[in-house]
Amino acid sequence: MKNLFLSLLIIGCSNVFSQSKRDYSFAYSTDSIISTAFGYYQKEQYSNAITEFKKIAKTDPKYLVAQYEIALALFSDNKKEELLNHLETLYKEDKMKDYPSLYTLFGTYYSDEKEYDKAEKIFNEGAQYLSNSSNFLYNQAILYLRKEDNQKSADILKKAITINPNLASGHYFLGAIALENGNIVEGSMALLSYLAIAPNGKFAQEAILKLNKKFGENYLIKGNVVFSKSGDNYEELETILRNQLPLRKAYKLKTDIDDVIMRQMQAVMEYSLEHKMGNGFFETTYMPWIKDVVIKKQFVGFSYYMLIGLEEQLGKEISKHKKEITTFYEKYYMVDFWNQFAKRNVEHFGKTEEVVVYLNDGKPFILGPVVNNKKEGKFKLLGENGNIEGELNLKNDELDGLQKYFDEKGNLEMEKMYAAGKLNGEKKEYYSNGNISVIENYKDDVLHGLSSTFHVNGGKNCELNFTNGERDGALTCYYPNGTKSSVITYANGELNGSYILYNELGDITVSTTYKNGEIDGKYMQYFDGKIVKAEGNYANGKILGSYKKYYSNNKLEFESFYINGKISKTINYFYNGLTSSELLFNDKEELESYSYFNPKGEKYFEEKYKGGELKSGLQYSATNPKPVEINLTKKAFTISSLENNKQITGFFEKGKKTGEWNYFFTNGNLKYKESYSNGNQTGLAYAYNYRGQLRSISNYENDALNGVYEIYDSGVLNEVSYYSNGTQNGPYQTFYADGTLKVDGFIVDNEVNYSKTTYRQSGKLSQISKFIEGEIIYTESYDSNGKKEFELDYKNKTGKVNLNLSNGATTQEFEMVNGNYNGKFTSKDKLGNIISDFQYVNGRINNNYKHYSPFGTLMFERNYYCGLINGIDSQYDLVGNLRITSEYSFGNENGKTIRYYHNKAKMFEYNELDGLTDGEYIYYNQKGEPILKVDYESNALVSYATLNKTGGFSEKIKTPTESADITSTYSNGKTAIKVNFVKGVPHGKLSVFNAEGKVEYEANYKNGLFEGERTEYYTNGKVYKKENLKNGDFEGTHTYFKEDGKPWLTANYKNDELHGDLLIYTNGVLTLTKKYDSDELVEIIK
Structure with missing residues (x-):
């Protein structure tokens, strides 16, 4: 009893993002990680298992499951120091209440290490969460057994056995305690129960040896342990056993094996027929099955069955009774035994009732009344820790009536009405915040009648009628404020009739009609219910004529042409309305030609296809009127602009993309770097901005995003997330510009789920928000000192x-x-x-x-x-x-x-088309006079014009490399503006001067972004404001001055947010201080 070891159940610690060398192919999947880890665990490769479990992110809902499994792996690997550190960390972080099984593990660790007071403290804390967990109670009982407090141990073991009849070791130790206490009948029944369910168990031989001792010579001293306050009166039987009457030759033994255990246990079991039942623990728990074995004349078979654990020692004495053992097992044990063995008199829905506990995977699963071996009445569905996860009603072994299901926290999850084992009536599902999620109506297991869904925080979402399992009628959906989001019509399970989608304002975004499940008629898509986004005409699901899609500036984005429902041509357009590409298809809808155009609408390359494979290419050039055919047999492939600048490079094999492919901006900077295999994108992919700075790193598998996805802001890591088969799933984090963690959350199917934590720049907690299916349900906010300032429940x-x-x-x-x-x-x-x-x-x-x-x-x-x-x-x-x-x-x-400028005069102006600079970019001085013109074509710097001697502008100077060091000069010879462009973006110092040569504005650029000091001046030469920037973001002190030079305002920025003191002056005197933390005003000092 002293040499015990941990016998527990199931399931680590660093954050998944802490990997120093990132494996971009790692597609985060909680189930896959845990499954792989379990595989290692089962092979006793504990270090590998721990490594896998540590991949589970802190924001993953199964994070604590992984921590539990890490602890088990450390225990199994005998790494006690690491195990203790691991458990202590979880305890100090107050995580154990969120995954109570950790209390079992922690308490047992201290118990194993003989630190009994610490163990008792942990078990007492865990008891408020695990009072129905037989595993927890068993390990707590072992603690008291080690402390030699047999009374507490016995009391807890009785409770554990009541909850879980299959707790074999619980029966053993209770029996052992009873025997040591001199309660030989009680001890015998408990050990017989152990042997009944675990004849090959780890304590089987010890149990047999204990029962094989003569009761007239052993277990004679009566201890102080009280097992039952009433009942359990075995004086008559105990006298018989103490007098060793069953050991006399006159006692008729029913088995062939004549040994002490057989004689004494036969006496115990046969006595069950005469025992006057009371309400004691042992007689109500053990007597029913023992009596049933005797009544059904199964004692002989059982007597051999319980000795299976000694088969090697007994040899033929057991093997020759294989037939009796098999008969007992098949005819009784598998048929009648459990309904007697697992019978309990317990509190059941408010009253004491006789129930049977049924198992799933060896653990209590459901319990309820059994009549004539059939489940009849109300049953409890039990969870992992023995808590109620369902209230079931059964009749004649089938679900009948209202069924209720709960989550692990006891919240109602679902209600279903059954009749004779089939869904009949209403079924309701609930969100974890308690709000109704779905109401459906069923008839004989099939949807029939009105079905409704609801928003997480309240309000109807959608409703639709079903007829015999088929959608029938209008599917009408609503936004949370009650306005319609869609009206879609069904008939006989297919889309039939009008199909209308609305935005949050109530404006139509999509309008069409369906016939027999196919679009039929006019299809219209809108930006705002008026401005067209897309349009087409359909007949039986096929487009008639052409399908058009528009940019938000009303110009065509693309137009596809169809002949007899088959696509024949698609023309894509730039935002300026000119053609960007043209695709031609044959009558089999196979691509035959793909033509590329520049922003001027000029063709510069054409690909020729046959049977879906690229066969040749035609390269156009500004200097050659005839295109040059590109030989693809060399595999290497290059597309160039009309000016012979590289646009695309890559390799083909059998007409399909293979190997590395690179795409370039007009300034020569790399735009994309991708890899292909047999025409499918695979492996790492890099995206860059026009300035050559990293925008993203991602990984592909079979043309779909799979693995780590990193987003960069001008080359600085901004966000890390994961994709699986093109869908965003798993943990994600965002960062401040200096690399400090900003947001830590979890995504399921492209939506934030479970929890999201936001941090201040100092690293202190700012907000914790909880989500269900992408909808925020709860927020708690903390001030800059870490004190909770409010809670908001959105329900x-x-x-x-x-x-x-x-x-x-x-x-x-x-x-x-x-x-x-x-x-x-x-x-x-x-x-x-x-x-x-x-x-x-x-x-x-x-x-x-x-x-x-x-x-x-x-x-x-x-x-x-x-x-x-x-x-x-x-x-x-x-x-x-x-x-x-x-x-x-x-x-x-x-x-x-x-x-x-500060005086409302223009500093510069330009046109943007979908974020691309296009047309003249004009710089001005503070008088509003133009001083430099730079020409762009879709972000490409193509030419510039400076001031000439007459005050007008020079002829345009072309910039084929998109680089130029420009100085524009007033007619008086003084410099108006100095700026340097490298590959289409400013780089270095930009200075603007007035006609007298005084500086009006100056700023520093680094690769197109503001870097360092930026200063604007009054006409008197004094500073208006002085700003500091880093990589285009506000960083450091910003100071504003009045025209007389007196300070006006001073602000401090960090990571593009107000952070620190903001000082406001009146007539040069400080009059107000506003303190900011991560862009939030936290204090005002007058």
């Missing part, structure tokens, strides 16, 4: 919400409908100054948006349409002077962008 949240942040430094007031922002949102500082003012509709920002600077002046003003910037976007500097205006159409930057 059914409707009406006005008021929040105080940073001890009242700022307040927020907003409106919600069913947990979604809907209505006015206003935030203010504690002085009453507005920080932001805008409107939400169904969680989307809509109409005018205003955000104010710490100075109290307007900083951003823009118009939104359904969450997308649409119209003029105006940005102001910290003291309220207009800085930039840009034009947007439905989230895309299209139109004129103007940057201003």
